[in-house]
Amino acid sequence: MCENKKTFYITTPIYYPSAKLHIGHAYCTTIADAVARFKRLAGYDVFFLTGSDEHGQKLQRTAESQGLKPIEYIDKIVAGFKELWQRLEISNDDFIRTSEPRHHKVVQEIFRRIQEKGDIYKGEYTGLYCTPCESYWTELQLDENGCCPDCHRPVEKVSEEAYFFKMSKYADAVLKHIEDNPDFLEPKSRRNEMINFIKQGLEDLCISRTSFDWGIPVPGDEKHVIYVWFDALTNYLTPIGFLDDEKKFAKFWPADLHLVGKEIVRFHTIIWGCILMALGIELPKKVYGHGWLIIEGDKMSKSKGNVVDPMLLIDEFGADAIRYFLLREITLGQDGNFNRDALITRINSDLANDLGNLLHRTLNMIGKFQKGILYPATEGTELDQSFRAEAIETAKEYRRMMEEMQISDAVKIVWKFIGRSNKYIDETMPWKLAKDENSAQELSNVLYNLAESLRIVGILISPFMPATAKKIHEQLKISAPFEEIKLEDAETFGKIEVNHEVGKPEQLFPRIEVK
Ligand code: ME8
Numbered sequence: 001m002c003e004n005k006k007t008f009y010i011t012t013p014i015y016y017p018s019a020k021l022h023i024g025h026a027y028c029t030t031i032a033d034a035v036a037r038f039k040r041l042a043g044y045d046v047f048f049l050t051g052s053d054e055h056g057q058k059l060q061r062t063a064e065s066q067g068l069k070p071i072e073y074i075d076k077i078v079a080g081f082k083e084l085w086q087r088l089e090i091s092n093d094d095f096i097r098t099s100e101p102r103h104h105k106v107v108q109e110i111f112r113r114i115q116e117k118g119d120i121y122k123g124e125y126t127g128l129y130c131t132p133c134e135s136y137w138t139e140l141q142l143d144e145n146g147c148c149p150d151c152h153r154p155v156e157k158v159s160e161e162a163y164f165f166k167m168s169k170y171a172d173a174v175l176k177h178i179e180d181n182p183d184f185l186e187p188k189s190r191r192n193e194m195i196n197f198i199k200q201g202l203e204d205l206c207i208s209r210t211s212f213d214w215g216i217p218v219p220g221d222e223k224h225v226i227y228v229w230f231d232a233l234t235n236y237l238t239p240i241g242f243l244d245d246e247k248k249f250a251k252f253w254p255a256d257l258h259l260v261g262k263e264i265v266r267f268h269t270i271i272w273g274c275i276l277m278a279l280g281i282e283l284p285k286k287v288y289g290h291g292w293l294i295i296e297g298d299k300m301s302k303s304k305g306n307v308v309d310p311m312l313l314i315d316e317f318g319a320d321a322i323r324y325f326l327l328r329e330i331t332l333g334q335d336g337n338f339n340r341d342a343l344i345t346r347i348n349s350d351l352a353n354d355l356g357n358l359l360h361r362t363l364n365m366i367g368k369f370q371k372g373i374l375y376p377a378t379e380g381t382e383l384d385q386s387f388r389a390e391a392i393e394t395a396k397e398y399r400r401m402m403e404e405m406q407i408s409d410a411v412k413i414v415w416k417f418i419g420r421s422n423k424y425i426d427e428t429m430p431w432k433l434a435k436d437e438n439s440a441q442e443l444s445n446v447l448y449n450l451a452e453s454l455r456i457v458g459i460l461i462s463p464f465m466p467a468t469a470k471k472i473h474e475q476l477k478i479s480a481p482f483e484e485i486k487l488e489d490a491e492t493f494g495k496i497e498v499n500h501e502v503g504k505p506e507q508l509f510p511r512i513e514v515k
Contacts, residue, residue, distance in 0.1 A: 020077075
């Protein structure tokens with residue numbers, strides 16, 4: 001049975017350890033984590049990969065300027081990445097570092113295979129190189145000031161002996177792949193950008209440098225190191241057994257989703273597409289280019305001095321509140337604003353008020369009116385029935401939205417149902433029913449329905465806010481282990497056993513006082 005389990009392989013980009021990670025990086029990893037957790041909940045065998053992209057001239061220069069060897073400098077920063085992902089409850093199955101021997105082996109083998117095929121050749125490179133972006137540009141691609149079109153910093157003219165990868169040979173095939181497979185590249189707007197980019201003509205790609213040595217040597221010609229993007233992209237093959245576990249590789253490749261920022265879609269579709277075609281390996285099923293977190297209209301970056309440190313935010317508000325904000329506020333694929341006031345408003349209204357109060361009121365009433373016990377419920381009134389139907393509808397709609405990567409819509413639909421549940425309390429007025437002996441059955445129905453709605457909400461929010469979901473599970477005292485809960489459990493109403501005793505309410509989110 002295990003063998004037939006659906007699999008899902010999802011990756012984030014591997015991050016440069018050139019600076020502290022900011023909330024923009026946390027955004028990308030949080031989305032990937034929510035998708036990975038959703039897929040596990042939906043019964044998939046998931047492999048979720050993140051990591052660090054550790055080579056290149058820029059890192060070597062930075063380390064040396066601090067009197068350190070590159071690896072000494074990088075080790076410290078990567079330890080910080082790992083701590084951040086742990087504190088943000090990122091559930092990655094592996095963390096790949098491109099400095100690891102397991103990765104070097106793969107990169108060199110890929111280089112060797114493509115070279116053997118005749119698609120890598122030696123030549124002379126003269127070009128315009130942007131060191132901060134580790135990218136080569138042509139004259140035509142530069143911005144209006146003759147600078148890098150991505151970061152707008154000056155480019156350097158570089159001339160050296162180098163190896164080239166015959167990208168031009170694969171340009172038509174990659175173009176056809178993008179055109180024939182509408183699901184390969186999303187959102188749709190990015191597809192057109194890439195199609196136009198290829199149609200302008202693809203030159204062969206320079207894939208080695210001799211001007212520094214912090215990288216993976218070209219096999220058999222060690223004065224060259226392999227271009228960082230050629231090195232970095234292959235990280236996606238390494239941890240799923242590319243060279244050492246055929247069965248595992250067959251299980252997880254092609255990747256289901258490379259989630260990346262919009263500025264690196266080009267590398268993940270065109271360059272990566274060409275490399276894979278040269279290797280005769282299938283292309284990933286989907287590359288999704290998400291938008292950027294913007295601070296007052298500008299992309300967050302260290303050089304602009306507008307970075308927001310996610311660690312400080314987690315210290316102040318907790319990981320789940322940050323995750324909630326990122327997943328809810330920004331429509332995937334578009335740019336979105338990060339704003340502290342908006343974060344506090346969301347915490348107070350959506351988390352403390354809507355969700356926190358629903359749990360608190362419900363458990364409090366069950367405790368007060370029925371000694372914490374959920375008595376048998378009947379079909380109840382029309383209102384009860386429509387409330388139950390809405391819970392199931394919400395779970396089904398949520399599944400559809402998450403499958404289609406409409407993450408913020410999925411968050412919103414759960415909150416709509418939380419709002420509905422609070423309104424159900426106001427409409428049914430359990431405190432009034434509790435005063436009338438003849439309404440005992442009605443009261444039991446309402447309290448049971450509320451407990452069930454919370455059980456369902458807890459499941460649906462578990463990919464977004466795993467710690468909060470677990471708290472709800474524990475306060476409801478659901479007997480099944482939290483880790484074994486499945487999405488189907490949210491699509492059936494009435495799973496809590498009769499005469500089940502719930503726990504006492506504990507606050508989920510304190511209100512943030514705004515000074
Ligand atoms: O590009 N908002 O690494 P990186 C949203 N090493 N996303 C942001 C962001 C922001 N303000 N700032 C950065 C690299 N990101 C390469 C990847 S993969 C084989 C190699 C996202 O650390 C950015 O869009 O510069 C990108 O997807 C990711 O962080 C890594 O950026």
